[in-house]
Amino acid sequence: MYVCATVPSRRRRSQAVAAQTFPAPDPALDLALRALADGNRRAILGVIRSSPQPVGEIADELGLSQQTTSHHLGVLRRAGLAASSRDGTRHLFVVDTDGLAAVRSYLDDFWPATLADLKAAVESRQQAPRG
Numbered sequence: 001m002y003v004c005a006t007v008p009s010r011r012r013r014s015q016a017v018a019a020q021t022f023p024a025p026d027p028a029l030d031l032a033l034r035a036l037a038d039g040n041r042r043a044i045l046g047v048i049r050s051s052p053q054p055v056g057e058i059a060d061e062l063g064l065s066q067q068t069t070s071h072h073l074g075v076l077r078r079a080g081l082a083a084s085s086r087d088g089t090r091h092l093f094v095v096d097t098d099g100l101a102a103v104r105s106y107l108d109d110f111w112p113a114t115l116a117d118l119k120a121a122v123e124s125r126q127q128a129p130r131g
Contacts, residue, residue, distance in 0.1 A: 028080060032103050035079035040064065041072045045095055048082065052092035 035041055040062070047058050059069040073093050076082035080099030084091050 026102075026106075029102055029106055031079045032081055032099055033106075035075050035081055036103065038072070038075075040068070041076055041081075044069065044072055044076065044093075045081065048093050049095050052085065052087075052094040054087075054090045054092055058093065 043062050044058055047053055047061050055066055055069050055073065058064075058073070059066045062069070064072075073082060073084070076093075077084060080102070081096055082093050082099075083096040084093050086092070
């Protein structure tokens with residue numbers, strides 16, 4: 001029986017994958033990313049980005065029912081992406097930048113390797129002889 005020493009066994013490959021370091025699960029980040037997966041919720045964040053807005057105005061601007069808008073605002077609040085305050089009998093909603101900062105931090109972790117790859121590609125192209 002011939003065994004190639006350069007090809008690791010299935011067990012060794014799975015052990016190598018298990019030995020890699022992956023970020024610990026972050027339930028808050030997972031909740032925020034799930035909330036951002038919905039287009040209506042992203043549109044709501046766009047409406048409440050610059051100033052606090054009541055549910056009715058958000059619903060009117062997006063063409064959604066108040067019930068649907070309230071549901072999506074609840075999801076955004078639980079995910080830490082929106083905050084609410086009261087103005088008399090109205091609830092005003094605004095983007096919670098702390099929640100978005102966690103998402104941005106997570107996404108920013110992907111850029112250094114990509115930028116390093118881009119830099120290496122540009123440098124190798126500049127050093128290549130032109131013909």
